[in-house]
Amino acid sequence: MEVRVANVRKEFDRFPALRDVSLDIRSGELIALLGPSGSGKTTLLRLIAGLERPTTGKIFFGDEDASSKTIQERNVGFVFQHYALFRHMTVADNIGFGLKVRPGATRPSKEEIRGRASELLNLVQLSGLEKRYPAQLSGGQRQRVALARAMAIEPKVLLLDEPFGALDAQVRRELRRWLRDIHDTTGHTTVFVTHDQEEALELADRVVVMSQGQIEQIGTADEVYDTPNSPFVFGFIGESSSLPVRIADGQVWIADRPIGLSAPNHPAGDALLYFRPHDIELLDGCSGCIAGTVVASRRVAGTRRVELEIGGERQRVEIELPVDHIATQKSRIAFRPSRWKLFPVKAPAN
Amino acid sequence: MTTTPAQAGWRFKQPSVIPGFGLTLGFSLVYLTLIILIPLAGLVWRSASLGWVDFWRIVTADRTLKALEISFGTALIAALINVVFGTIVAWVLVRYKFPGRRVVDAMVDLPFALPTAVAGIALTTLYAPNGWLGSLLMPLGIKVAYTPLGIIVALVFVSLPFVVRTVEPIIEEIDKEVEEAAATLGASRFQTITRVLFPGLAPAIITGFALAFARGVGEYGSVIFIAGNLPKVTEIAPLLIVIRLEEFNYPAATAIAAVMLAISFAMLLVINLLQTWSRKRYG
Numbered sequence: 001m002e003v004r005v006a007n008v009r010k011e012f013d014r015f016p017a018l019r020d021v022s023l024d025i026r027s028g029e030l031i032a033l034l035g036p037s038g039s040g041k042t043t044l045l046r047l048i049a050g051l052e053r054p055t056t057g058k059i060f061f062g063d064e065d066a067s068s069k070t071i072q073e074r075n076v077g078f079v080f081q082h083y084a085l086f087r088h089m090t091v092a093d094n095i096g097f098g099l100k101v102r103p104g105a106t107r108p109s110k111e112e113i114r115g116r117a118s119e120l121l122n123l124v125q126l127s128g129l130e131k132r133y134p135a136q137l138s139g140g141q142r143q144r145v146a147l148a149r150a151m152a153i154e155p156k157v158l159l160l161d162e163p164f165g166a167l168d169a170q171v172r173r174e175l176r177r178w179l180r181d182i183h184d185t186t187g188h189t190t191v192f193v194t195h196d197q198e199e200a201l202e203l204a205d206r207v208v209v210m211s212q213g214q215i216e217q218i219g220t221a222d223e224v225y226d227t228p229n230s231p232f233v234f235g236f237i238g239e240s241s242s243l244p245v246r247i248a249d250g251q252v253w254i255a256d257r258p259i260g261l262s263a264p265n266h267p268a269g270d271a272l273l274y275f276r277p278h279d280i281e282l283l284d285g286c287s288g289c290i291a292g293t294v295v296a297s298r299r300v301a302g303t304r305r306v307e308l309e310i311g312g313e314r315q316r317v318e319i320e321l322p323v324d325h326i327a328t329q330k331s332r333i334a335f336r337p338s339r340w341k342l343f344p345v346k347a348p349a350n
Numbered sequence: 351m352t353t354t355p356a357q358a359g360w361r362f363k364q365p366s367v368i369p370g371f372g373l374t375l376g377f378s379l380v381y382l383t384l385i386i387l388i389p390l391a392g393l394v395w396r397s398a399s400l401g402w403v404d405f406w407r408i409v410t411a412d413r414t415l416k417a418l419e420i421s422f423g424t425a426l427i428a429a430l431i432n433v434v435f436g437t438i439v440a441w442v443l444v445r446y447k448f449p450g451r452r453v454v455d456a457m458v459d460l461p462f463a464l465p466t467a468v469a470g471i472a473l474t475t476l477y478a479p480n481g482w483l484g485s486l487l488m489p490l491g492i493k494v495a496y497t498p499l500g501i502i503v504a505l506v507f508v509s510l511p512f513v514v515r516t517v518e519p520i521i522e523e524i525d526k527e528v529e530e531a532a533a534t535l536g537a538s539r540f541q542t543i544t545r546v547l548f549p550g551l552a553p554a555i556i557t558g559f560a561l562a563f564a565r566g567v568g569e570y571g572s573v574i575f576i577a578g579n580l581p582k583v584t585e586i587a588p589l590l591i592v593i594r595l596e597e598f599n600y601p602a603a604t605a606i607a608a609v610m611l612a613i614s615f616a617m618l619l620v621i622n623l624l625q626t627w628s629r630k631r632y633g
Contacts, residue, residue, distance in 0.1 A: 071533045078530070084525060085528075088552075097535055097537070097545075102536060149531075149535065152535075153535055
């Protein structure tokens, strides 16, 4: 089922949580809503579910306008961060709940419901736990039951609100892979919210990066990582360093020196240069480079992060070097970004 | 299925690393003995001096049976009414923020604090045939004061806080997400309440019911004013005990009391078991 969010705005007590958000979700897609807390990602998810109503704007499921439908009519599967299982019901009853509350005409028989529950338990790899109560399960198992419960109603869309947020790192990684498998098997259109970029990049077909109630960028993991379209996305996804620069004569300048990067299409004037710490080349001499004094050096896993102070303004940037690189011994390092991006200094008005 | 170790008969609960198990257990036993067991034993001993035949005659006397029936019957009805409306009151107090909520919240406790005789007199004045409410109900053919209905009204009044105060904290604990989950799964509001929320509240409601019921059975002060105390119609067992005491017929008084005690204990025990069962299920 395709989901289309059209110009949705949501205010809580006059405070805008979402400002004019539009998003097209393709059928069968696995989409991540990624952003810092307060970026409106959960609000957007709840709006799609019908747990909140948009102040203005509409949400379409296929060609149908879902905005006027109640939560019950929308037929969405929603998985909560803290599972929200019914603790007085067994695992099987939890999963069968959505079918049991259907009106008589469309309600499957008891045997069918039981069959469906064990089928789903099989899918989420919890066979044999039908009779357990939620209190007798681990966090990871509970979340899998919650997912099975959401899928039991054959939802048009599956919505997951920080599904792995309450679990420890090991279980998270495991469930991530598992969710991807389930999605590939069942093909539900799935939207999940996360503030964990690793989770979003690894799991999703497309990532929606959000900030301050707006969508910053929509794209595949490669797109948002390699070609971020705003300073926010550059800073939020992956590591990044930035330097204030000046554009003149189609060249990038720091203070009074060109640094050997040409930007013929960029308007002259002040700008911000963004690059990833590992996307650099070291230079020996410095005719057209960025040179800085080493102020700190840290070992991070297989590489060494070196912090440099650049120029009279003492701007700090981080670059990444191989652990045993000769340059880590020096007190002054010259380099030039190999992949980089310029953004206008003034952030676009929100 | 893994085999669980066989439940080995009666066993003390394993003491924890925190010391004081022996001391606190000993204290509890001594305290309960002094405060509850000895007086109750005295009661049984006193009525035992009566002899079996006399005991049976007093207990099965028409007036006694009627009084017991009225006491337990009205207490049961009052507790059931409170279970329904007390739960609703608790729900409203927890779930809705409205002006004056604090005042209403405080009002719920009033029956705890008010001398029950005052409550009885107030209710009688209200519901008497010439009272504010009584005069309105009279044309409809409903008589409250001086009927069993009046007893129920008084008992509802005094036992309301028990249900509200036991159910309130449990409603506060209900996770909003659980309701939302039920809604996304297609459950109507009614289904959410009956199938998801209510079962979770059941243990607390049963506790509230037990407390309200026990309070109703033992209630004296408020009832005697509104009941009219007509033997076999509106005479409650506690009143009959007092009447026997005033006649210096102590054996008869203690005999009735002993029967009340036995019935109450049996009912509370059943309620307790019911509660343990529902806790285990819904825990």
